[in-house]
Amino acid sequence: MDIVYRFDPNAPMELDAPRSNKEALKQLIAGNDRFAKTVEHLQAIGTGEKQHPPMIIPVNPVKLGVPIVSGLEPAHAPFAMVMGCSDARVPIEHVLDCSANDLFVVRVAGNVLGLECLGSVDYAVTQLRSTIQSAVVLGHTGCGAVTAAVDIYLSPSNFADIAFSHAVRSLVDRIMLSVRGAARALEAVHGSKIHKHKRYREWLISTSIYLNSAVTAYDLQREVNSITKGLTVSYTVYDMAWTRIAALPIRSSDDVANVPRFLAAPKHADEFIELSNQVIERLV
Numbered sequence: 001m002d003i004v005y006r007f008d009p010n011a012p013m014e015l016d017a018p019r020s021n022k023e024a025l026k027q028l029i030a031g032n033d034r035f036a037k038t039v040e041h042l043q044a045i046g047t048g049e050k051q052h053p054p055m056i057i058p059v060n061p062v063k064l065g066v067p068i069v070s071g072l073e074p075a076h077a078p079f080a081m082v083m084g085c086s087d088a089r090v091p092i093e094h095v096l097d098c099s100a101n102d103l104f105v106v107r108v109a110g111n112v113l114g115l116e117c118l119g120s121v122d123y124a125v126t127q128l129r130s131t132i133q134s135a136v137v138l139g140h141t142g143c144g145a146v147t148a149a150v151d152i153y154l155s156p157s158n159f160a161d162i163a164f165s166h167a168v169r170s171l172v173d174r175i176m177l178s179v180r181g182a183a184r185a186l187e188a189v190h191g192s193k194i195h196k197h198k199r200y201r202e203w204l205i206s207t208s209i210y211l212n213s214a215v216t217a218y219d220l221q222r223e224v225n226s227i228t229k230g231l232t233v234s235y236t237v238y239d240m241a242w243t244r245i246a247a248l249p250i251r252s253s254d255d256v257a258n259v260p261r262f263l264a265a266p267k268h269a270d271e272f273i274e275l276s277n278q279v280i281e282r283l284v
């Protein structure tokens with residue numbers, strides 16, 4: 001199968017950048033859907049289900065964010081800021097099918113907000129506010145940083161083995177709030193014996209991942225509000241098994257139609273409880 005990136009100079013160029021948070025999120029969802037469809041297409045061909053002509057992907061130099069004239073730097077003009085995890089399986093522009101110059105990306109393991117990250121956020125919000133319409137936290141399933149925090153929560157005696165260095169401890173400490181919240185919610189919904197279930201660790205990791213995204217979004221929204229007005233922070237989670245972004249767990253690629261793709265950052269503690277319950281309802 002061929003995938004052809006084609007530039008047709010005579011084709012109309014759609015250059016309209018998103019002008020609102022809603023338009024920006026819509027573009028990110030459409031990008032993720034294109035990525036997921038391409039993956040599904042390739043999977044179907046790989047299993048012999050499909051024989052298809054070349055897949056044509058239209059491109060143009062402006063959309064790619066590269067100079068149209070040699071020797072000139074393009075203006076820095078991302079339409080969204082994305083705070084994501086460093087995990088190599090979640091290349092952010094790739095999974096959202098965005099080009100160079102579309103996204104201002106901050107990546108750190110566990111998508112937690114440390115001081116250096118806040119410096120990047122501050123820069124984006126003060127220097128690029130005229131083009132940035134949306135801020136997004138992107139967690140992901142199977143997150144190693146969240147898993148480490150869960151394992152320490154479940155077995156505190158292993159703390160020294162997993163998080164001995166100051167740097168790793170600072171990551172784990174920031175995630176622990178979400179792990180404790182997830183554990184409490186699982187117990188509240190399914191009773192105190194839930195931790196004996198063979199899938200308890202798996203459920204705790206998954207619930208913590210969605211909560212951790214929401215907690216980072218909450219913190220990020222407060223930070224953004226201290227710098228500018230009217231920039232909404234949303235959160236979502238990239239499901240590596242289904243290659244889709246969704247703010248609640250999905251059970252299949254079709255199930256993504258039943259859940260919100262993004263949710264706005266929580267404003268009150270009650271919203272975290274509600275989120276935990278919704279996540280657990282879809283997981284357990």
Ligand SMILES: [Zn+2]
Binds near residue numbers: 086143145146
């Ligand atoms: Zn991760």
